[in-house]
Amino acid sequence: MKKKHVILIIILMLSAGAGYYGYKEFTREHESLNETKADIAMPSSELIAAFTNDENKANAQFLDKIISVRGVVKSVQKDDKGLYTVFLGSEGEMSSVSCQVDDKESATVQNLKPGDKVTFKGVCTGMLMDVVLIRCVLQK
Amino acid sequence: MKNLFLSVILITLTVSFALGQTQRYFTKTGNISFFSKMPVENIEAHNRSATCVLDASTGKIEFAVLMKGFEFEKALMQEHFNENYVESSKYPKATFKGTIANPAAVNWKKDGTYSVTVSGDMTIKDRTNKVSAPGTITVKAGKVTAVSTFKLLLADYDIKIPGAVKDKISETIDIKVNVELAPMN
Structure with missing residues (x-):
C-alpha cells in the first residue's frame, strides 16, 4: 500500500515536471x-x-x-x-x-x-x- | 522664326528627357510580416530587412527577403518555421518580381494615395507561382510608401503541415507588406 503511494507520487511528479518543461519550452522567448x-x-x-x-x-x-x-x-x-x-x-x-x-x-x-x-x-x-x-x- | 523653332525643339527635348528619366526608389529595411489565426495561439512573424526596388517609369517592382530574418515572439516556433516548414538553410531567400498593372494611376510627383494592383512571380522554396495583389502607393514629400495585404496558399510553395497539427494550422497565410522607399540616385 505504501509502495503504491510512493510510485503514484513519483509518477505525478514526473508528469508535472514534463508538463512544466513542455510549457517552458513552448513559451521560451529569445535570449538576448x-x-x-x-x-x-x-x-x-x-x-x-x-x-x-x-x-x-x-x-x-x-x-x-x-x-x-x-x-x-x-x-x-x-x-x-x-x-x-x-x-x-x-x-x-x-x-x-x-x-x-x-x-x-x-x-x-x-x-x-x-x-x-x-x-x-x-x-x-x-x-x-x-x-x-x-x-x-x-x-x- | 528660326528662334521659335529652336525653342520648340529645346522644350520638347527637355520635357521628353524629364518624362523619360527613370526614377527608381528603393529600401533595404522593408517590413514584411505574416499572420495566421490558430485556435490555441496565433502565428505571427516580422521581418524588417526586406529589400524592394521600384521603377516608377515602368512600374516594375521587386522584393527580396531572407527567410531566417522572420522573427517570432516564441523561439521554438521560429525554430520549427525554419527547420520544418520553410527549410531556410536550404532556401534562404524568397523573392517577388512583378509590375504595377496600372502605373499611370500613380502620379509620382504629386503627394497622394493611389490604389494599384501588382502582379508577378512569387518564389519561395524554389517554387514559383503567379501572384496578384491589391495595394496602395502613397507619395509624400518625395518618399514612396507601398502597402499590401494578400494571402498565400502554403501548398503552392511545398510547405507541408505535419499531420499532428494539420487541423490546427490554416492552409493559407496572410502576408503584409509595408515598405518606405527613398529615391535612388
Missing part, C-alpha cells in the same frame, strides 16, 4: 545576445567579401551563427516604430553589413553617428544587397 558568446569574430569587410565571393559557401559557413562584426558606421536608420538598423561599411562599397538592432537595445545605439568605430554581435540571416545580422547588440 548580450549573454551569448559569438561563434566568429571578423571585420565587416571580410564578412561582405565572403558573401560576394561565394554566397553558397558563405551561407553554409555563417547562417544562424552569432557573429561579432567590427566596422565603421556608414549610416543609422530608425523606423516608424523606433527600431534601429545600423549599416557598417565604407562609402565606396556597394554592400554593407546591416545590423538590425534588438528591440530592447534601441537606447544603446541612438547616439551612433557615421564614422563611429563599433562592434556588433548578431545572428547572420544571409545576404540580399547587404549581409544581414538580426538581434544585434552593441559590444563594449
